[in-house]
Amino acid sequence: MSDDNPHSRNGSASKSFLKRVMQLLTSEPKNKDQLVDVLNDAQDRDLINPETKQMIKGVLDVSEMRVREIMIPRSQMVTIDINQKLEDFLPIILESGHSRFPVVNEDIDHVDGILLAKDLLAFGFNSQSHDFSLGDIIRPAIIVPESKKVEPLLKEFRSNRYHMAIVVDEYGGVSGVITIEDILELIVGEIEDETDDEIDDQIKHLAGNVYLVKALTELSDFNDYFNCDFDESNADTIGGILLHKFNHVPKKGELFNLDNFEFKVLSSDNRRMQMLQVSVNKSHEINGKLSD
Template structure:
């Protein structure tokens, strides 16, 4: 007698799917390498897609990382001096486009606190408000050692609701900083903000000679905008041209000059360039004929 129960086949299929997952874990992984093999096998069996695989592998990698492995190095930290005026700060804010900055006293080993750009706006936009000092706007700086586990740091970020930590070496000197975005990008890949996903913002003018340019900007669009002659047979994007010129994967802050333009890496990860700052050279001043 045939079984006409419509739930029977679904139950069988569900059991089969669960059995497939269980069979993968029957090997009883002994270390992270075994877990990575299991994740790869899960993708091969179409139990997870490639994005899920990458995310799971990112979680495993983070569990072995320390703050020193993902921090922005001291040399690439964008900071503000405690005695800076709003006029002093604006070029730094425009160049880096961060939401928060460490504020230092004389040098980067003396961190006074963290400035949130939103806290500065009411003073920057109202020239009549003069009775204030930068020190009054600062949030406390969180200090962590280079050896801090990244997974533990992420937990602290979430529980204590802060977004940036200053990394110090064994002697107490500042060696870099870590943000919550730096950790999440290790898991889910590059996180693009609301300005990165709009096609019309591939090239954004920041100042008279300064532009923010997505590394994925098509080369023909870049050539047309900057009147350059980069060969489209060499690369499809301006990021490809810059990467080839460097000859290695550049870190944030590295720069190179090509065809009269200075290209500074403003955002990158271990796999690709993300965002470039492009600076046009000053035009020579023509002398007037007498």
């Protein structure tokens, strides 16, 4: 005989609901997917906000990642040669906006140490700056393999109080660089500072008739800014124009004179130029004014 009592049916439904709630409260997630489901449910019930959920999920993601997945590749590293003079690499520091720089000896696979930009302050106000030696102020470089897990590296960053590590492949060649900021951004999202907008600028006036220009600056933008007419049918960027004239990838420090400009390569790797110092002939007009 079927039970048509509505109170009985309601009582069974309530017990079933309570049973599911108790299972949710007493059981533990068996894997990451189940834990994410718990987080999603907590957000749906307004127990945590979306930002908190995203940070927790970021921690979970970091726990499974390896350094090779988030490192800055070698082609994008901003380095300084240990044999460069202060006046030669200072524009690179000013343009990049970074606070730490790998210091290389001859090529990127030989890293002698890490330069902290703040360590240069003493020489900026010292009349004895002609005695400056980059090798005297660089810090030791921390080397980590590509395969290292990100989570223990973050712990090492914190416990040993360093912020940058050089990443190497299985043969000992430099693959890239990783910073504590790269890891933290996976958890809390992109960290912007007061230099980020400046870094996006393709052309920066240093002083007088000297400028810093990214090699990938669109040729049309370069022509507009400097009131010149390099042939845009030959290349899309100012770096492309120089490659066309050099007939090879210029090395750091190479000079080239073209029309009213002197180009000096400030940073370059085996495949492309990255940063240029551009000196403008003083008789050349920029935006209707003579260059200072």
